[in-house]
Amino acid sequence: MKELDNLNPQQREAALYTEGPLLILAGAGSGKTSTMTHRIAYLIKEKGVSPYRILAVTFTNKAAGEMRDRVEALIGGGVNMWILTFHSACLRILRKHAGLLGYKDGFAVYDPTDQKAAMKSIVKELNLDDKRYTPAYFLNIISSCKEKAMTPDDYLQTYGEDYKTKIVYQAYQSYETLLKKNNAMDFDDLLLNAVRVFQRDEAALLEYQQRFQYIMVDEYQDTNSIQYTFVKMLAEQHQNICVVGDDDQCIYQWRGADIRNILEFEKDFKNAKVVKLEQNYRSTGNILAAAHSVIEKNRGRKDKKLWTEQEPGNKIVYFRADDEREEARYVAQEIDRLKTKERNYSDFAILYRTNAQSRTFEEALSGREIPYRVLGGLRYYDRKEVKDIISYMRLVQNPADDLALVRIINEPKRGIGAKTLEKLQALAKVREVSLFQVLADEEVVGSLSAKASAGIRNLVEVVSQYSAEQENLRVSDIYDGMLVKTGYLKVLEDQNTLEAEGRIENLMEFKSVIYDYEKEDMQLSLLEFMERIALMAEVDNHDENENAVVLMTMHSAKGLEFPFVFLPGMEDGLFPGWRAFDREEGLEEERRLCYVGMTRAKERLCLTSANLRTLYGKTDLTRESQFLRELDKRLIDGDAIYEKRKSARDPAFLDGYSRPKPFNPFQQLKEVKQQVKEKAASTEHFEPGDEVVHPKFGRGTVDKVDHGSIICVSFLDGSYKKLAAGLAPLSRYIPKKERD
């Protein structure tokens, strides 16, 4: 395979070593993705292994997508193989086998917001002091339990029966019961339950063990205990497991990642081969040396040192500003200075320790009219309006989803307050039916106030309609319908505030997400769509082609690279964060984070700090970061170019809403409204014999129209569908010649 010539000797060795356990210690920028994709291509093309028998797991959708693209480029054409995140791999397994654990088909996946809502109701139910016991408190404990496969009972046994343990135990147990009742799993459950399936159903385990002859794990340093178990169980049979990682880049220990998984791989898998990739292809010599001078202070790391054939390049620039505003202005000025014709704004990244730091940079960049994009912070799907519309869609998919219903029952305002809701919920409990069924009961609705009953009738009608028709509709049709017919969009529009406008923008951005998915698969079902977005992070949405400076935390930047990188806030207490000072391991993890941040840079690295920093309204004098002190001074260019006087005439800041966006939300808004209107108006005209087109089913002929509301169509593919008039995205078929 001639493509292997692109690899260096170590990379090639790793790619060709396919039988038996293999640990690839891949330093930052050492071409690990390339190595892995070539390895997969080699297995398929040279060794004749069916893609069906290969499993590759990553942590992010982005990494999985990139790997898939590159494998496909190598072997030419699409591959039907499992290149998935841990969570989606588990989800796939569970869709088939979760019945074994007592889940029903089509179980929901709860994201952190759902978890919080669920836990909140439990805290209330258990009558706990919600000052001392916040949902987050319990959820943190529960999550770390699940990472170790620790059940509520295990927890009680391990930590004794004191007062506090008992409360956590109760909360944990109730939480599990609630989720089970709602037929839902949280993110941690996906892994835990997949492992449980393997433990309880030998046939299922054997099926996957036999299928996956070759297993690959990316970012192995960040696997936690349950992920380790999952992988180990799968690899048991063939032992062809290849893990790739870098102990220096383990930055999720605080979330349960166990660095021992990589340090002790050779113990866990006998006769494991180890290959080190130490040649860096990303950064210049000085950047690499600087990063190394910091990371080498860590104890207990696998000894390795990256090297490069590249020139030393520019020295590291360090600038100490008076305060954080000046720090931000300096960075913005530098971006302006370095942004030449040949450069894009997307060549620049500002990577900070905490999301709270983004604000000053946003202001400074706006001031210079530099386009930028903030990733992370409030997760995109966590925004209120997006969560709301998702709840509506979830309700359409499954009207029995009480949690979703509670979320939107009074959104937009329908005159259902806490009291009324409580009564309705109580009724549902007594009757042992879902909340939605209670709302569908005309007798119940009739007893409500005039405003409330009208609102509920509309809600029930719209949701039922779409729910019944979901198979026949595109996801975007359902989205349009919910937004318009529930009155949600109208209320926002009527508010006429900047805030509402921002919300509408977010909603329209969500619509382009739907379009993106539909572009790939018109048949996409609502359930599938909900699943994809549930397991989606915002970084996955990061579009490299958008010409904007990128702002994000160093955590989110793992796996990315930029020609120019700024690391602001190099101050003790901020970075490393004050919490890290308690324990040496904490400091080491921060140091690894620093290493990750620095090694994102290809050409230029700039560190900054502020003498005075205002955080949470308090201004304090700061001390330069310990990591700055550790950095080899010979690599630093002390003469940062910055003329303070210039900063006096900064252009007026634009407000936050003028941020550059990659699309036109108002255009889409028009479209949403129009599409719903059009459908409502146009459907009456269909008559038997009409030639029609449906985006999901293709061309067909109208067979008959029942009661003017149900259109029966027989499609060219042989299927016969009954479609609801006024909802179905049906249009008259126009032969080609007439179109021109």
Next chain:
DNA sequence: CGTGCCAGAGTTTTT
């Protein structure tokens, strides 16, 4: 039931 005010809390967060 909806709004508006105040108190309290505020690393990081691949899914």
Next chain:
DNA sequence: CTCTGGCACG
């Protein structure tokens, strides 16, 4: 500072 959630009032 700035967001969130709880509570009191209209």
